[in-house]
Amino acid sequence: MATMKLLVLFLACLCGSAFSSPTDLVYRNSTLVRNTIFADERLQGEIFENIDAFRELNLASRNTQVDYRLPTTTRPIHYSVLWIIDFSRSEPTQSGTVSIQLAATQQNVNEIVIHADDLVLENVQLALGTTNIPITHILEKERQFLIVRLNTGTLNFNQASPVVYTLTVSFGAPLRTDMYGIYRSWFKNSPTVAASWMASTQFQATSARYAFPCYDEPSFKATFDVTIRRPTAYRSWFCTRLRETTNTVANYQDDIYHTTPVMSTYLLALIVAQYDSREVFDQAGLLKFEVIARPGAIQAGQGEYALEVGQKLLAEMSSHTAYDFYDQHPQLKMTQASIPDFGAGAMENWGLLTYREAYLMYDQQQTSSHFKQIIAYILSHEIAHMWFGNLVTCDWWDVLWLNEGFARYYQYFLTYWVEDMGFSTRFVPEQVHTALLADSADIHPLTNPGVGSPASVSAMFSTISYNKGAAIIRMTEHLLGTDVHRQGLRDYLRGKHFQTAVPLDLFTYLERAGNNANALNYGNDFNFVDYYRSWTEQAGHPVLNVHVNHRTGEMTIYQRRFFISPGANDVNTNYIIPITFTTGSNPNFENTKPTHVISKAVSVINRGTIGDHWVLFNIQQTGFYRVNYDDYTWNLIIIALRGADRTRINQLNKAQIVNDVFQFARSGLMSYNRAFNILSFLENETEYAPWVAAMTGFTWLRNRLAGTPQLTQLNNLIVRWATTVMGTVNYVPAASETFMQSYLRYQLAPIMCALEVPACLESARNQLAALQATQPTEVPADSRNWVYCSGLRQGVAADFNFLWNRFQTHNVYTEKILLLQVLGCTRDATSLNTFMNAIVQTNELIRPQDYTTAFNSAVTGNEENTQIAFQFIQNNLPQVISAFGSAVTPLSYISARLRTAESIAAFEAWATSVQTTLGTASYASVMRGAQLARDSLAWTASVQDDINNYLVNGDQQFGTTEAVTEATTAVTTAQQPGITQPATPDLPSPDVTTPAPGSAVTTFVSITAMFCAMVAPYIL
């Protein structure tokens, strides 16, 4: 028996290493172009600064024939702006005057082109000193330009001593209602008092031009003197400290602010509101830090957490960059402002940061750890922008990742340094995995030339710019080493402060730091700038196909670009890839400094050991790529994961394996039977990262299997595999538990309740009943998400009414948002209609920024909600269109949950019947949603047998050969480069995926593949 086993595994080993051919790199059905991206999955992760998140926007068209960029023939030097905010009319307004000091940058300039839109302009005047220059001006709507032409002659030009002209314009407009430019908002301190008006701003990316005429592109930096005239009963805030307040007009006061640093227009902000503040002054009485919000929130102490942790984050970032925030400019202070209506979520205006109330206000009893960590990490993100974005600004929106990649990176690591909250662990499942997914759908590279119109600028606020940007920065940090990377960034900030930057600036400073520290010894072929360009100028990322010869230790690595939808694109791309790996003979998951950098399509690295032991690439998933192995090496990994070695493998690598195999199976690179065999280690797994990665994968798969017989079997499998981990986190918070234990329960318990685990259902029922008792017991804040939802599912209309009333009367916004997220869990159709009516009607109950959250809850709370919500939309189409701007988003929630061909056909027939009401563009979007539902059914049908195979037959068992004599050679970071190219590279040219039929390669592969297929049934 032992002899037989040895023989079989030797053959398997041979097959593994013999698979050094391209055919196993292609997808199972290479001829099939198959979409795997459906509407229930948001490729655009959680971009809380996404300016378009809340409704369909009517931005200017994306006309590629038009050059939307400002000419650089003039430049601004200094602005003086007066803004007058007037709430006394039935429609509140803003108006004022701007004087721009500007100069020509070359000879023969006869016009000045700046931005202005949706403004009434008066008294446009150009002066040189006290002399008025005769001009005419026109407004060009498509490009949102104000063009000022000299009637005769040209502007004086002197390079050595610029000739300064002053352009003065008076302007005015109603306060906007779409949360752009200067817009109006309102708040109440309690449900029974009247609403109070306020004005706030959102200028990024292209909305300063709605507030005043200006050079509204990031590279036109200047200084600003701002005066805000506001009603006497109000206060105002701006980026810099208040210099003085004067009385100039009856019932109004002028707040005159100190001059700003040299800055871009999109970073300006102002607020006029009857707000309260919590302030911190230095010993000289200068304002340093403050949190401002509606008085009802400040007086309840809800600003204390942001005040405390915000100061710590600012100090930590000051020390990390060796550039103190308060040294950026003598009149900068730090104001964190809570805004009731805020489409963008949060914004890094210099010195006046703005947030949705739920992202800033914290209540110790009522706010869950989930919202607490959101507050901490959004503060980190915006604070990091004070350096990456404000001090050094992306030169144009096509390199937005220079701002957002760093802000997202520090969102995790700055928070980790100050608050921990597991952020260094969470970066991988929350950022790397989401970035890999979005990046495998063939969208834009990080650096994306061709961005021009406001619509194309808006599209840059994407998961690629944020998540992938952060992931590539982290990969580079580990390539250079953390200290060297930090030094390079410090040099970059000093070198480019008060300027804009392009990627090459960053690369150059980092490379210099790397060379100075001797940290770039990756072989003579290695070029750091080429490395960075390969990841930023090319879209996508590779999967490494690793084939190990366990007898020689040779590991052959093939890199191929990974696509989540097979057949999407045949063109291969090579990346310059930092390599880390560790082996079962001497596991070391701590050293993340790469040992090699590979750039070719095929590379060979010697493992340094021989014998049958596992190898895992991409330690702690610091590299931005996926890894697939030959079958035999996967078997060795499975044995390790199912056995005692599991605890020696870093949880980030286990999470990587989980995420990789789910996506390999989805895209057709691996069978589901194989994927489940690998995932079976979850049955004994209790760590955070692999479970979070697993639940993401299972949720996607459960949505595919909804309506099929396999769903119940899959649900049972998940419950069985989760039994051990749920035994460690339980359903009741323990006094001594860590944040991560609590956070794991927060994520797992809702799924356990949805899968109807009795312990979860009972716990939820009892806790919701206790909350409604005569002597109520509040549900622990961290358990409310699943207790409320599951309690509603098991409850009646009275339970809904109780929580609906709680929503309407609660003073803590995080609790209100949570309630909106769960109210759709009711199974009572009347209650669900009450909820949906409240969303689409004009009232003061649910704010427009929260419409999509609430409606999504209504549709997805239960499987049967889909048709109830669809019926509601059919009955109330005009109201739905009015509330959301169009019916596309709410109808996309419906179409994503259509589970049968009949329901899809009925949906399409209805959409066609109301085509005129929907409008042409919306109708096309709605029909695309129906097609995605049909694609989903087709995809599911194609994998059902494969999935069934595992669900029926369960795990395969694997063994290893007897111990082979090992010759261990330690792999060290100093060992370079050790990469050899195969004697006969057998990958076809990069743009061909499969060899031509009958080619030598095909024949060879066919034979080995058949041979392995014959052996395969015995390898059990």
Ligand SMILES: [Zn+2]
């Ligand atoms: Zn940001």
